[in-house]
Amino acid sequence: xxxxxxxxxxxxxxxxxxxxxxxxxxxxxxxxxxxxxxxxxxxxxxxxxxxxxxxxxxxxxxxxxxxxxxxxxxxxxxxxxxxxxxxxxxxxxxxxxxxxxxxxxxxxxxxxxxxxxxxxxxxxxxxxxxxxxxxxxxxxxxxxxxxxxxxxxxxxxxxxxxxxxxxxxxxxxxxxxxxxxxxxxxxxxxxxxxxxxxxxxxxxxxxxxxxxxxxxxxxxxxxxxxxxxxxxxxxxxxxxxxxxxxxxxxxxxxxxxxxxxxxxxxxxxxxxxxxxxxxxxxxxxxxxxxxxxxxxxxxxxxxxxxxxxxxxxxxxxxxxxxxxxxxxxxxxxxxxxxxxxx
Numbered sequence: 572x573x574x575x576x577x578x579x580x581x582x583x584x585x586x587x588x589x590x591x592x593x594x595x596x597x598x599x600x601x602x603x604x605x606x607x608x609x610x611x612x613x614x615x616x617x618x619x620x621x622x623x624x625x626x627x628x629x630x631x632x633x634x635x636x637x638x639x640x641x642x643x644x645x646x647x648x649x650x651x652x653x654x655x656x657x658x659x660x661x662x663x664x665x666x667x668x669x670x671x672x673x674x675x676x677x678x679x680x681x682x683x684x685x686x687x688x689x690x691x692x693x694x695x696x697x698x699x700x701x702x703x704x705x706x707x708x709x710x711x712x713x714x715x716x717x718x719x720x721x722x723x724x725x726x727x728x729x730x731x732x733x734x735x736x737x738x739x740x741x742x743x744x745x746x747x748x749x750x751x752x753x754x755x756x757x758x759x760x761x762x763x764x765x766x767x768x769x770x771x772x773x774x775x776x777x778x779x780x781x782x783x784x785x786x787x788x789x790x791x792x793x794x795x796x797x798x799x800x801x802x803x804x805x806x807x808x809x810x811x812x813x814x815x816x817x818x819x820x821x822x823x824x825x826x827x828x829x830x831x832x833x834x835x836x837x838x839x840x841x842x843x844x845x846x847x848x849x850x851x852x853x854x855x856x857x858x859x860x861x862x863x864x865x866x867x868x869x870x871x872x873x874x875x876x877x878x879x880x881x882x883x884x885x886x887x888x889x890x891x892x893x894x895x896x897x898x899x900x901x902x903x904x905x906x907x908x909x910x911x912x913x
Contacts, residue, residue, distance in 0.1 A: 611902035613753040624654035656700035698750035713747030752850035752890035766798035790824035808859035814847030
């Protein structure tokens with residue numbers, strides 16, 4: 572009966588609103604705005620600035636008005652951290668490294684990045700980070716000692732505290748999150764959704780004070796399978812995408828949609844393209860219908876909340892952020908590019 576109810580909700584979403592998104596895309600123009608020998612998996616649009624972080628300890632910004640690029644290399648002892656997460660408040664930018672040691676930096680008053688959190692353990696691996704507001708933020712990582720790794724700040728990022736396993740749902744051995752695009756965590760208001768390698772959604776409606784776990788039908792039989800990215804258009808309509816980066820052509824059980832805030836998920840476009848993607852984002856002003864998914868396999872577009880897809884480009888990227896309803900910025904191997912959808 573639950574599946575019938577969900578199907579009716581989904582049908583209602585697609586049929587009751589007959590108004591189409593303002594634009595239907597048939598192509599994408601791609602212009603590189605930064606190139607280097609870096610792997611760039613995290614970026615954020617901050618007003619008229621594009622901030623991004625990468626391996627080799629690199630953190631950069633692009634002035635979207637002038638095109639000027641500024642960059643800095645962060646070094647900890649002899650380590651050049653591999654930054655796969657970036658987030659910001661109104662006053663600071665934060666970058667978080669993957670692997671051991673976990674190193675979290677914030678911009679300081681003197682213009683240099685300051686280390687505000689460090690965690691050392693052979694199992695430590697953080698995957699994504701974001702902020703609910705200018706005071707409260709969250710980062711998530713792979714499971715350690717029986718639970719997902721979650722660190723939270725309540726003072727604007729000056730200090731971070733790791734949540735105890737006793738306060739979290741019981742983890743699954745080997746469960747974590749994919750540090751592929753900094754998009755396996757989404758916050759809206761006080762609500763938080765985290766997608767894991769085991770195809771599960773960790774959900775909190777009180778900014779990570781309490782958690783519940785919701786299963787999805789996304790395939791996770793192998794360590795390289797699971798949800799790589801999720802996004803929510805509003806607090807009801809959400810989309811998750813994954814697959815297997817070692818078998819990117821496989822399209823089975825790698826895309827799922829929710830219309831009830833993540834309580835239930837249903838497969839869409841099952842056994843149909845696209846296969847593996849590392850990032851999915853809703854298109855602004857698309858009424859929850861427009862989606863773009865990117866990966867090293869190219870750029871795909873949907874105009875019906877993921878029911879059908881069109882491949883717009885073979886050019887590969889790891890992650891994507893929309894500036895408006897036709898312009899986005901994407902990052903990948905060796906470059907950051909502007910994407911203009913037409």
